[in-house]
Amino acid sequence: MNVNKPPQNDAYSLILEAIDRGEFRPGDRLVESDLAEQFGMSRTPVREALQRLETQSLLERDGRSLFVAALDHNQMAELYVVRRELEALAARLAARHATEEEIRVLQEMVQEDDALVNDPQALSRANRRFHEQIHLASHNRYLVQQLKLVHRTMALMATTSLAVEGRGELAQQEHRAIVDAIARRDEEAAAKALHDHISAAFVTRLKQDANKRERS
Structure with missing residues (x-):
């Protein structure tokens, strides 16, 4: 057997x-x-x-x-809009509901992930793990379910925005700001930090696609 x-x-x-x-x-x-x-x-x-x-x-x-499946430009844009709003809500709720232990795990993740900035694929996996930890810290099962579906669909993008030069370092700084706001229990700051983080990733993705179209 x-x-x-x-x-x-x-x-x-x-x-x-x-x-x-x-x-x-x-x-x-x-x-x-x-x-x-x-x-x-x-x-x-x-x-x-x-x-x-x-x-x-x-x-x-x-x-x-x-x-x-492959995502076209409009599908990608729609996905990022939904993700940005749902992730911001997750950060807001995490600032309200996360336990001290959950916050400590998020802080340790950011520290450990700093070592991965020159490995986009490893950093991409760590990035997903980090975001999932925030989702769980929101303590809202329905939000977690919706974000899980969004992240599954994100896998249909053939490349990661973290592969763009300098994006890994910036993403880590943004992660640190998100966790700092959650640790302070500042719901508005946490939501804004995560909202801005997803917006920055979206801008990077749009530039990636523009460069790809130019080369083709």
Whole structure:
């Protein structure tokens, strides 16, 4: 018996993780039989996982084939607008409800992540972990659920804005300002700091796309 074999109902999480890691990138075709073989499971849970991901717009269909979705300019802009407002609300609620232990974890994350500024992919993973910690510190389960969906969709962007030169250092400074405001229990400052942080990331992303269009 293979104790390392993933549970039969875990295909959804495995595909999501592969998209998040960049193993499956926007435009890649996902084949049910290939995924079943890769994950060591039957095709039924894989088929159900693909159907679920399609309903969430993380996959798109072309005829009988399913592909990892790609976001166009308008979809990206809409996503950032929603993310900016929801993240700001999470910071506001974290300033109100976070325990001292949760604040300490956020402070330690910022300190540890300073060492990753020259590794965009590692910093991107740490960035997501940092934001998820703020979501949890909001102590609002419905907000956490909505932000989880937003961050899943963010994985459909082929590159990270943290890869732009200098953005990693600035993002870390912004993270520090967010945590400082949460630690002071300053709800307005925390919301504004996170709102401005997402806006800065959006500006960087727009510049990335503009440069990409110019080269193509």
